[in-house]
Amino acid sequence: MTDLETFRAETRAWLEANCPAEMREPMRDESDACWGGRNPEYKNDAQKLWMERMAERGWTVPDWPKEYGGGGLSPAETKILKQEMARIGARNPLMSFGISMLGPALLKYGNEAQKKRFLTEIARGEIRWCQGYSEPGAGSDLAGLQTSAEDKGDHFLVNGQKVWTSYADKADWIFCLVRTSKESKHNGISFLLFDMASPGVSTKPILLISGYSPFCETFFDDVQVPKDQLVGELNKGWDVAKYLLGHEREMISGMGLGHGSVTLGDKAKNALADDPLLRADVARFDVDALAFKAMSERFIDELKAGRAHPAQPSMMKYAGTELNKRRHELVMAAGGSAALEWESEASRGGKDAREWLRTKANSIEGGTSEVQLNIVAKRILGLPGA
Amino acid sequence: MPLYLTDDQAMLRDTAREFMAEQGAIKTQLRHWRDISCKDGFGHGLWKQFAEMGFTGILVSEAEGGLGLGHVEAGIVLEEIGRNLTPSPFLVSAVAFVEAVKGKAAGERWLPGILSGDTVAAVALDEGRKHRPEQIEMRAERSGNGFMLSGEKSFVVQGGSADVILVAARTGGAAGETDGLTLFAVEKDAAGLSAASERTLDSAMAARLSFDKVAVDADAVVGEVDQGWAVLTQLLGAGRAGAAAEMVGVASGAMDLTVDYLKQRSQFGVPIGSFQSLQHRAAHLYGELEIARAATLKAQQLLDEGSDEAELMVSVAKAKAGQAARLSVQEGVQMHGGIGMTDEHDIGLYMKRDRALDELWGDANYHIDRVARLTGY
Numbered sequence: 001m002t003d004l005e006t007f008r009a010e011t012r013a014w015l016e017a018n019c020p021a022e023m024r025e026p027m028r029d030e031s032d033a034c035w036g037g038r039n040p041e042y043k044n045d046a047q048k049l050w051m052e053r054m055a056e057r058g059w060t061v062p063d064w065p066k067e068y069g070g071g072g073l074s075p076a077e078t079k080i081l082k083q084e085m086a087r088i089g090a091r092n093p094l095m096s097f098g099i100s101m102l103g104p105a106l107l108k109y110g111n112e113a114q115k116k117r118f119l120t121e122i123a124r125g126e127i128r129w130c131q132g133y134s135e136p137g138a139g140s141d142l143a144g145l146q147t148s149a150e151d152k153g154d155h156f157l158v159n160g161q162k163v164w165t166s167y168a169d170k171a172d173w174i175f176c177l178v179r180t181s182k183e184s185k186h187n188g189i190s191f192l193l194f195d196m197a198s199p200g201v202s203t204k205p206i207l208l209i210s211g212y213s214p215f216c217e218t219f220f221d222d223v224q225v226p227k228d229q230l231v232g233e234l235n236k237g238w239d240v241a242k243y244l245l246g247h248e249r250e251m252i253s254g255m256g257l258g259h260g261s262v263t264l265g266d267k268a269k270n271a272l273a274d275d276p277l278l279r280a281d282v283a284r285f286d287v288d289a290l291a292f293k294a295m296s297e298r299f300i301d302e303l304k305a306g307r308a309h310p311a312q313p314s315m316m317k318y319a320g321t322e323l324n325k326r327r328h329e330l331v332m333a334a335g336g337s338a339a340l341e342w343e344s345e346a347s348r349g350g351k352d353a354r355e356w357l358r359t360k361a362n363s364i365e366g367g368t369s370e371v372q373l374n375i376v377a378k379r380i381l382g383l384p385g386a
Numbered sequence: 387m388p389l390y391l392t393d394d395q396a397m398l399r400d401t402a403r404e405f406m407a408e409q410g411a412i413k414t415q416l417r418h419w420r421d422i423s424c425k426d427g428f429g430h431g432l433w434k435q436f437a438e439m440g441f442t443g444i445l446v447s448e449a450e451g452g453l454g455l456g457h458v459e460a461g462i463v464l465e466e467i468g469r470n471l472t473p474s475p476f477l478v479s480a481v482a483f484v485e486a487v488k489g490k491a492a493g494e495r496w497l498p499g500i501l502s503g504d505t506v507a508a509v510a511l512d513e514g515r516k517h518r519p520e521q522i523e524m525r526a527e528r529s530g531n532g533f534m535l536s537g538e539k540s541f542v543v544q545g546g547s548a549d550v551i552l553v554a555a556r557t558g559g560a561a562g563e564t565d566g567l568t569l570f571a572v573e574k575d576a577a578g579l580s581a582a583s584e585r586t587l588d589s590a591m592a593a594r595l596s597f598d599k600v601a602v603d604a605d606a607v608v609g610e611v612d613q614g615w616a617v618l619t620q621l622l623g624a625g626r627a628g629a630a631a632e633m634v635g636v637a638s639g640a641m642d643l644t645v646d647y648l649k650q651r652s653q654f655g656v657p658i659g660s661f662q663s664l665q666h667r668a669a670h671l672y673g674e675l676e677i678a679r680a681a682t683l684k685a686q687q688l689l690d691e692g693s694d695e696a697e698l699m700v701s702v703a704k705a706k707a708g709q710a711a712r713l714s715v716q717e718g719v720q721m722h723g724g725i726g727m728t729d730e731h732d733i734g735l736y737m738k739r740d741r742a743l744d745e746l747w748g749d750a751n752y753h754i755d756r757v758a759r760l761t762g763y
Contacts, residue, residue, distance in 0.1 A: 075388075079388075265758050265762070279758065280755075282758070284754055286761065287706060290757070291677050291703070291706040294680040294684035294699070295677040295681070298680040301389045302389075312676075315669075319673045319677060374665065374669075378665075380669075381668055381669065382645075383645070383648060383649065383659040383660065383668065384657050384660045
């Protein structure tokens with residue numbers, strides 16, 4: 001056997017022995033996920049056990065270096081681990097913006113002390129992070145942000161407001177873009193990390209059309225942030241911000257994959273038998289979804305090998321989110337009047353309808369579809385600026 | 387295996403890209419053969435060059451004198467053929483036909499000529515206007531030591547130029563059934579076989595073939611009698627994945643022309659590529675093409691692995707590549723404006739080639755429906 005075949009056999013055996021049966025059931029939605037944090041809310045013992053077992057091996061972040069709590073796996077080994085997890089339907093042990101967004105940025109821009117401290121905490125699921133990017137006046141024009149961090153000698157004093165902060169009310173720490181200079185729009189931004197329990201931080205959930213409140217308004221009123229919590233250079237935070245956005249877009253593009261390996265048509269087949277037009281729409285969707293799945297595999301492989309175009313996450317984010325919106329339009333059409341129910345037990349509290357509404361944010365959050373297309377046009381196709 | 391080209395495959399791509407740009411260019415091949423009304427629609431000289439480059443032996447095993455490579459490598463050559471709209475028997479002869487006959491007695495008879503670039507093969511499946519392989523009606527009656535073939539075949543690409551034609555006919559069963567089909571390798575000068583060649587919109591030649599009691603020996607059978615569906619499935623898997631790769635090339639060639647044009651053409655005092663309405667459409671097209679390329683490579687890798695999932699992915703690739711190419715040529719002509727409507731400009735040639743390739747071995751709708759059936763609805 002080659003080394004990779006041995007690794008696959010050992011991984012398969014370990015997963016079989018260590019992944020609890022409950023953690024092989026598909027997740028119904030984000031609330032079924034394990035988010036970790038200072039005060040973790042585990043749904044059951046199996047969820048806790050699974051997270052801890054995986055963290056022990058560094059497999060919550062299999063391709064991060066071992067010294068920061070990762071598994072130290074190569075791209076090929078990481079792919080095999082993912083395949084073997086998918087084979088038994090194993091859930092992701094830890095859902096975390098620390099893993100998908102902050103971690104990669106710290107690996108590239110953090111100093112040694114920051115990496116040791118924060119990456120290790122992220123890998124073990126000890127700290128839950130949120131993202132302080134958008135502001136009321138800075139949406140698509142993110143670099144127009146106004147939240148200020150004033151240099152007070154031994155600390156920064158942060159004042160301002162963020163919006164659309166995912167799960168700010170549940171997060172322990174925030175990675176936050178702040179203005180440290182008004183001299184230059186892009187070269188006056190810095191990237192700060194701080195504790196959400198700091199005096200002066202408050203959050204207010206926003207009620208959405210889905211009836212859910214996954215996002216918050218977040219307010220900073222004279223928040224003191226120690227200077228060693230600045231990532232990268234002062235006024236060079238835009239580079240960190242863009243790099244992190246690439247990873248955020250990569251994560252969001254995963255929505256295009258849906259859950260599990262069954263096609264939408266197979267799931268919804270009862271609704272399609274007497275509805276040839278819907279069947280055709282669903283079949284067109286399934287072709288696009290299967291093709292996108294191949295694209296995701298190619299993208300990850302190229303990314304890990306350093307072959308992906310740096311702006312490719314924008315294409316992936318655009319394609320994946322538009323696909324997910326289409327999926328949920330079709331789920332609603334297949335569900336008919338039953339999918340209109342908002343509170344009933346039969347509809348599990350209006351799950352189809354609420355998720356359908358939730359997906360409308362996919363092509364807005366993390367940069368709108370229009371912003372992604374601008375980026376692809378300019379950075380990949382080399383089309384001229386207006 | 388990672389879903390990108392290995393170093394060896396990337397080298398082959400570089401070689402094929404350079405070769406096709408030099409030898410297979412639109413001006414010297416497609417336009418040349420079209421403008422002199424060539425009865426074949428392609429050049430035999432270039433076919434010999436393909437053989438010298440080793441391309442015609444990509445799918446032939448080393449034991450049979452070929453390179454023993456796979457569908458990924460065949461697709462690399464096809465993408466360059468597509469990019470240059472190079473008229474060539476490669477897809478039908480060196481991919482579909484080879485896939486059907488290799489490792490069989492018919493391979494011993496026909497592969498040497500394909501390896502040397504002396505033989506051109508055709509594949510005769512369709513009988514109506516659309517690709518419906520299970521609906522084949524043409525009969526092959528047992529007669530003496532062999533069979534007697536009678537019926538009509540349509541859209542036989544390069545059927546009038548081929549030395550050998552692989553024909554699917556019924557030795558049993560009825561239209562709609564997959565059992566009872568048998569494949570025959572019929573020589574071009576068989577008595578009772580006549581070909582009426584017509585030029586198709588992409589300047590290729592396709593024939594309507596009439597079989598009037600064409601007698602063939604038992605050794606003309608490729609595979610097993612009544613079990614032709616298995617060989618056909620293999621042939622179509624290779625051919626459809628290959629057609630998808632060629633369409634990815636067509637789409638790429640058209641997109642490159644269009645993006646260049648957006649940068650060069652000025653209106654209102656600025657390059658038209660600075661207009662956001664065109665930028666967004668071009669960026670959307672880029673994404674669709676990248677996705678089609680990934681689906682096609684995945685299908686080729688699965689075919690090479692002999693995976694059970696290959697059949698599904700081949701249909702995904704054929705459908706997705708067909709849609710991406712359709713988008714690319716339509717946006718291409720529109721964004722070129724008036725010049726895109728002229729024969730002088732190449733963009734319209736891409737539009738015509740796409741139309742023909744999409745129709746070959748099942749159009750996008752056929753494969754979308756097939757994906758639905760294969761996944762249980």
